[in-house]
Amino acid sequence: MLWVAWKMLIGNRVKYLGIVFGVVFAALLIAQQSSIFCGLMALTISQIRDVEGPEIWVMDRNVQFVDDVKPLADTELFRVKGVPGVDWAVSFYKGIARARLQEGSYEQVILLGLDDATLVGAPGGVFMGSIADLRRPDAVIMDEAGYRRIWPDEPYRLGRVFEMNDRRAVVVGLTRASRTFQSFPIVYTRYSQAVRYAPPERKVLSFVLANAVPGTPPEEVCRRIEAQTGLQALTRRQFIWKTIRYYLAKTGIPVNFGITVFLGFLVGTAIAGQTFYLFTVENIRQFGALKAMGASNWTILAMVLSQAVQVGVIGYGIGVGLAALFGELLTGGRSRLSFFMPWEVLAITAVAVAVIVLLASLLSIRRVLVVDPAIVFRG
Amino acid sequence: MAVRARGVTKSFGAGGSLTQALRGVDLDIPYGELVMLVGPSGCGKTTLVSIIAGTLEPTEGEVVVLGDDLVAMRSGPKVRFRRENVGFVFQSYNLLPTLTAVENAAVPLLIAGWGRARAVEAAADALDRLGLGDRLTRLPAELSGGQQQRVAIARAIVHDPRLLVCDEPTSALDAENGRITMELIAGIAVQPDRAVIVVTHDARVYSFADRIAAMEDGRIVSVETDPRRFASGH
Secondary structure: OHHHHHHHHHHOHHHHHHHHHHHHHHHHHHHHHHHHHHHHHHHHOHHHHHOOOOOEEEEOOOOOOOOOOOOEOOOHHHHHHOOOOEEEEEEEEEEEEEEEEOOOOEEEEEEEEEOOOOOOOOOOOEEEOOHHHHHOOOEEEEEHHHHHHHOOOOOOOOOOEEEEOOEEEEEEEEEOOOOOOOOOOEEEEEHHHHHHHOOOOOOOEOEEEEEEOOOOOHHHHHHHHHHHHOOEEEEHHHHHHHHHHHHHHHOOHHHHHHHHHHHHHHHHHHHHHHHHHHHHHHOHHHHHHHHHOOOOHHHHHHHHHHHHHHHHHHHHHHHHHHHHHHHHHHOOOOOOOOOOOOHHHHHHHHHHHHHHHHHHHHHHHHHHHHOOHHHHHOO | OOEEEEEEEEEEOOHHHOEEEEEEEEEEEOOOOEEEEEOOOOOOHHHHHHHHOOOOOOOEEEEEEOOEEOOOOOHHHHHHHHHHHEEEEOOOOOOOOOOOHHHHHHHHHHHOOOOHHHHHHHHHHHHHHOOOOOOOOOOHHHOOHHHHHHHHHHHHHOOOOOEEEEEOOOOOOOHHHHHHHHHHHHHHHOOOOOEEEEEOOOHHHHHHOOEEEEEEOOEEEEEEOOHHHHHHHO
16 A cells, blocks of 8 residues: 555656655755754864874863964973873964065964874875975975865965965974864974964973873773873874864854744745645545555555655655755865755754654644545545 | 345434434335435435445434344454445445556455455456456556446455445446446346345446335335336436
8 A cells, every 4th residue: 555655646746746855955055054054063163183193182270172272381291201001292372473575464373283203183185295394494384275265266386485474484394283263374384493483482382292002991091191290182083072162052043044044944834845745635535545445544644645755765865965065066176155064954854854744744643634525425 | 135224324423413314214125136225415325335335324213134133243353344244335445546447346355354365366267257358457547437436346246245235327328338337236136045235326227126125215115126117217
């Protein structure tokens, strides 16, 4: 009988497309907006993710997210190194600097200072020059998007010079770094160089990056660091989630996206529900005839639910497919759109679509279950 | 007796809007007979046939069909009873417009749990017997009224029911197709262990009846076993 239900459904093209459209619309909007939201959240943590190698981030106790830098005294590095279970620890500078270009204009940049000896935290995607060139005087590596922003429509060229805090900086390499929330150019240099580019402050150390001794859980080492130094120590994963939680709790981003997602859910439910109900009402005599011929309420229920599931699956597939296509087409090249579709977005959209088709079919189910089979004898 | 009804009443609504559709109907339908229920609109024919078919509960009375007491029967067994024992031919055919002729005819078998291929094969045989062997894959909209009614008859008999209930089967057909339809119903469905009830207004088909029960105002006012005599009197 499920096959009969399927043929009943697809036989009425207009209604069928209307129901599917409602689900597609909802799935597209939910998946697309959720993915843009995830993309924005990914931007907030991109700098943590780009720093590969160290598993532990140590910072001031009051730091709430990665851009909330509260400088530490340089001596904190040695205190962290002294904690049992710490394999190694290095300094890491993160701050905003003002770059003065040769033509006289200014541009704000994110300045990252890497440990002079080890260059821990160096970018992985260098495609012009090399990391080792950072050891040269005044050397900096810039991210590709930043280069294009400062020198648009100009070919990539190493050796370009600009100034930060009246000090000369020479671009010795270009890298593909993840975009940040502020979308400023990212400039990598040695720690000792970075503190000279930065505005003079008594304390300049932003983070201490560390690793646990092999075999010791990083979480345990974090607890020891906090207990011994009074600083805040987080694993990379903990720091990522702390940053995301900050943006979720302290900004209007989730609410704005949530409203759009909710509207998509509502409109999708309304379109799909109304059309599905009309479809059922249109076929009510047929359902009555089936009941008269001996189809049980369970059979009728299974038929309606199978119709709902079918449009749900098709609508979901098309909707998330369109959302993915949207992301694929609009995030390449120089697009500034943030789009990240993890499996969780697909799962949430699937749950939302399941709720939509369930809600959409509830009225129809009620209608067909109460229909009197004797209806077929009434002309 | 295929059908035995005693003192059947049926009322709809309550209080001031109470409508008495049946007022104590007694009716016997022997096996092997085609019985017609005739009478003016609103006299209770459809209500009575709905109760006999097990799609409507009587308010009072006794209804025994094919040996089963329908009044005492609970909802689930009654659905099963209809599925196994009753075939329906409706006035407006009630074919599923998106199914082909053979798929429509197979519906009772699908409801009974048959596999699709086997059900369609049996339905094709039934349609072939009714002269629609070359129209199996046509949609109802592609068939004439007479052909649609034949598909409906195939659907009604495909699962070999012992009681065939026909509601105005010829009202939408011209004289020729009405005659063919009644010949098919009488020829295929009336067997020694079966019975057929036909609700009709159509005096042209009275001659196919073994017995004609005339209804008026919720009661059976006469039962005539000679259709020609009945026809001449109406």
